[in-house]
Amino acid sequence: MLESKELAGVRVRSPEGVKDAALCLKQAIVQRLGDWRVATTSNIASRRAMCDADGRLLATEVFGWTERAEDSWWRRQRLALESPLPTACRYESEPMWCNALGFRSLSPNPMLHRIDVSDFARRAFCNAAIVVPVHMPFGRIGAASVVPRDASLIDLERPFSEHGEAIGQLCRTFVTSHANVMDEPSRLPVGVTLSRREVECLRWAAVGKTDLEIGMIISRSRATIRFHMHNATAKLDAVSRSQAVFKAAQLGYISLGH
Structure with a gap:
């Protein structure tokens, strides 16, 4: 069950609080799922990785990823175009889980069945994941993927059914608040009133x-x-x-x- 203090813990309120919020997110995931890692982005259309106030990568500093080629998903320049995970986030707004057999969401979504999952492990940098789309104002899409470190764990139906919605709330809160605090404001006019x-x-x-x-x-x-x-x-x-x-x-x- 998700407690309000957990949401408060993962909410980024200042650049200096980014790392603590990321650590709270990691702890919340580990408490529910065990030895799993989190991959987050505040914009699937951007190559810029999420960092703390000192410019250090959250992926390596907090979430347990390494600089090895098979781990460093943030260095794949065409990741947003090639990976089925960000593709699914364009067509779904609720948490889902996936493996080489396809995507399963909380509510039926025929669009997910059309996504190419061939060569899944190489293209997705994992064998299975719980994926949280983060749809923000002005058409911006972020995402979080929660991945078991045990590569043999590919059936995520049980952990997803038990914790998927809570993980969704936690990841959405972290990603959206990080974007609000750390990213440049969108270049859109404020106070516009069209007739x-x-x-x-x-x-x-x-x-x-x-x-x-x-x-x-x-x-x-x-x-x-x-x-x-x-x-x-x-x-x-x-x-x-x-x-x-x-x-x-x-x-x-x-x-x-x-």
Whole structure:
């Protein structure tokens, strides 16, 4: 059972508190699972590894990984593209466990069954793992993988069913608070308020409609559509129409792909 003091312990409140929070996360994992290691990233799209206030790698300083080639997953430049673990985090937001036979999540997710798990151990740097996706504001995705040191342990159904949700809460708290404290703020405007018409124009632009087409759809002139798009682009501090659409989606004004 997860106690509030455990969540408080893994929450990063300052750069100086990063290592202590990481140690609390490690201790919480060990108490539940035994000799397992944690791999964390605050952004699967970034090559930058998570560090403490002194720039030391948490992977080696706290979580038990080594600089050996078979261990140093953070040095794999194409890890986010090649490993099935970060791929799964793009399609799922709840904890899951995986091995060479595929992914199992708390709720059925057909997208996970489509992920390529061939050559799993080499590509994932493990034989099995409990994976925690960490979806943060503005479309950013972090992740934590909890991996048994015993490589022969590949059926994680029992530890996942017993501890998966608690591990999910602990890892999400650590990763999100680390990102808030240690990473540069996202370059997004603060206090933006788009008008209903600006949002409507951006929504149609997101599905590929031109200004002329949008004007025909909402019964406004092309000049009026350009006016609204220009205002929205300026408010969002965007340099182009496509960036305005992207930022509007990050801020939750519109939805892409629906």
